[in-house]
Amino acid sequence: MLTSEQVNKLEEICKRHNKAQSAVIPVLQDVQELFGYVPEDAVNFVADSMGMPRSHFFGVATFYAQFHFKPRGKNIITACSGTACHVKGSGRLIDNLARELGIPEGEETSRDRQFTLEKVNCVGACSIAPVIIINKEVHGKMSSDKLMKEIKKLRPE
Ligand code: FES
Numbered sequence: 001m002l003t004s005e006q007v008n009k010l011e012e013i014c015k016r017h018n019k020a021q022s023a024v025i026p027v028l029q030d031v032q033e034l035f036g037y038v039p040e041d042a043v044n045f046v047a048d049s050m051g052m053p054r055s056h057f058f059g060v061a062t063f064y065a066q067f068h069f070k071p072r073g074k075n076i077i078t079a080c081s082g083t084a085c086h087v088k089g090s091g092r093l094i095d096n097l098a099r100e101l102g103i104p105e106g107e108e109t110s111r112d113r114q115f116t117l118e119k120v121n122c123v124g125a126c127s128i129a130p131v132i133i134i135n136k137e138v139h140g141k142m143s144s145d146k147l148m149k150e151i152k153k154l155r156p157e
């Protein structure tokens with residue numbers, strides 16, 4: 001359910017892009033910027049407002065990895081689970097990290113929305129495996145101790 005303030009902001013987004021058919025990606029980017037993810041209600045609203053099929057918006061949003069349908073954490077941690085990182089113990093690092101961050105089984109984001117932990121296959125830095133990217137900063141040769149120190153810096157006081 002959208003609030004009236006959210007509706008106003010979504011209307012501004014549609015207006016800003018002149019309700020142009022070619023603006024689906026920028027509109028979705030603005031929606032994600034506004035909410036931190038792409039809520040279904042918001043997609044339905046902008047599609048209807050721009051007079052375009054909702055399925056078109058959902059088709060585009062599901063095609064591109066940059067769009068997320070669930071709320072994400074304040075801090076984004078990307079853990080590489082590619083072969084080189086796996087060999088260097090990324091599996092245990094990731095399991096311990098998920099436990100430390102309180103991320104429920106089968107989920108990516110902690111209940112307090114402070115952290116999202118996502119796994120990817122090879123970030124192209126195998127020589128410094130295992131690799132963890134914390135808020136876009138690459139950390140190589142990661143150990144459990146190093147990782148916990150980095151996480152501690154990000155926890156709210
Ligand atoms: S497998 Fe992790 S960086 Fe290549």
